[in-house]
Amino acid sequence: MTSAPPAPRLLGSATGLSCRECGSAYEIGPLYACGECFGPLEVAYDFPTITRATIEAGPTNIWRYKDLLPVPSHVAETKTLNPGWTKLIRADNLAAELGMKRLWVKDDSGNPTHSFKDRVVAVALAAARELGFTVLACPSTGNLANAVAAAAARAGIKSVVMIPADLEQQKILTTAVYAGTLLAVEGNYDDVNRLASELAGEEEDWAFVNVNVRPYYAEGSKTLGYEVAEQLGWRIPPQTVIPIASGSQLTKVDKAYTEFAKLGLVEQTPYKIFGAQATGCSPVSVAFKDGRDFVAPVRPDTIAKSLAIGNPADGPYVLDVCRRTGGTVEDVSDDEVVEGMKLLARTEGIFGETAGGVTIATLRKLLATGQLDPDAETVVFNTGDGLKTLDAIAAHVGPTATIKPTMASYRSAGI
Template sequence: HSFKDRVVAVALAAARELGFTVLACPSTGNLANAVAAAAARAGIRSFVFIPSDLEQQKVVTSAVYGTTLVAVEGNYDDVNRLASELAGQHEDWAFVNVNVRPYYAEGSKTLGYETAEQLGWRLPGQVVIPVASGAQLVKVDKAFGELTKLGLVEGERPTIFGAQAEGCSPVSAAFKDGHNVVKPVRPDTIAKSLAIGNPADGPYVLDVTRRTGGAVEDVTDGEVVEGIRLLARTEGIFAETAGGVTVAVLAKLLRDGKLDPDADTVIFNTGEGLKTLDAVAPVVGPAGTIAPTTEAFRALVPEA
């Protein structure tokens, strides 16, 4: 139910080939779902570590697969630190985004491959990609490079833009300040799947966006919610908060003149909205509650 299913498929294949017997991960939610489901299908034990304040939908949709789900007090960076320590203590555990991360990250390239395929084996002019650890953006760029090098696609390499939520925007801040390193922050945003305050691939995101002529931008939580609603009512696609971030950043880039409105543009929605219902629940709902009569309906919706 998110792009993490792709990366876990690659990580699991590598883990089995390397002789690991347990699949594990620290996660902000989507990876937890993917690891739990993949391990269940493969018939192996799994351990999933999540922040204790994670959205309930993501907690349930991980636990249902029978994984050992462990809620950790603190944010994702605290969870990741614990997982790194446990990876050193359990030689037969494959932490997909720790000790088998090089394989895991390659799974994100499939997003770039599929983009080219769906466009008839050509590349878009520009793309907007959500940034958490940054691996997804970096690997999509790598995919475009591989396709170009092999002569499988037409067109120049796309301009690449990164999207973050204002409450966890260390890469955006570094980009705007002209820095080559990313200063860690403490996340505070509804976009929990992007709430990684110390992104491992942050410096590489800066390199890719600058090299391709793009940028990294951030938006408020209010703009994230509006981004979710805009995509839903115009395209019939219900995105999770990360998708809302991407749509909202696209709108901001257009307003600021940083993105070409006439160029072929691809934006990446990386998870479904059923995982983050709390983000939009306060602002959507029934138009009203009425008696079962046509008169009551007309009173509620006079123009109908």
């Protein structure tokens, strides 16, 4: 007598959703808030046996970790942008300049649309299709808009991206080129967001990546942590510096390190997670320094627009992670952000976006204030591309000299 094999799960190892606050359990579905306590829902798993060898035999993109994500087992055969497996760059020049022993830059500008958003969107897309959604949507002011429009184009499905109508033209172009539906909304980002939430309630076929399928979307950030650990030769780095927008990325990297250790893929070694914000939008840093466990919303005013979330949903969890691991949260001025961008470019040939400037500048500040150990191995994240935030450096860099096209003019310039 043989029993029937178990039916394959819809989303791989994912078994359901559970509330981060009260632990209530839910079936896999387009839910994001707990019906009991309104806490955020998170994906629950029953992981199979996973070995380094099976991961190493996988594709050189995030799908090498598919068994650790809420995606169908055939995800690598579907049409996606195949983001991830970006470079972990040994940054000896920058380390020397900062007086550090060993420093790495996880450079996520190498993703298909040049930001880490390709990771979360790819996971959201894979889950959304299995859940029956036919449209990929989001409110956004930049990187997310690019990532959603491009991913939907590759997948051959409809996208609806909503942006403030007064967005910089270059951000409009880099989304519009993928030819999905692009709605310019006359209002600020809060207005766009509110309309998106209303639409999410009405349009049953639309998966708003960062709203109604957010629990799946957020899991995509775990791949940053998995990659760092694998690329270091299956080790957790003692110190990691991560930018904070909603705070989700930082908490998911912590989750990735924890999962890898639990699964026996890496040794459970101590590690510290540090959070980085721009002072003009630093509610988590302020809460950390005040010793609070809640985050008071602020009105953002910083050039680091991709981090400018004044009321970060995962702020409290960021405080938990940084305190639990012995890390801290720090913030830097816009001038320091620009200096951070220039420092990374000058020393390592990496032109990161403003968010990268925030983490590099924060790293420097953490060192100067003795919060981070210069002798302990450190990974710092660059999550986007300087090409998308050229305005930030426009007033700060330029030609060394302007000369006439003659040897005499060249010589007199004293190069």
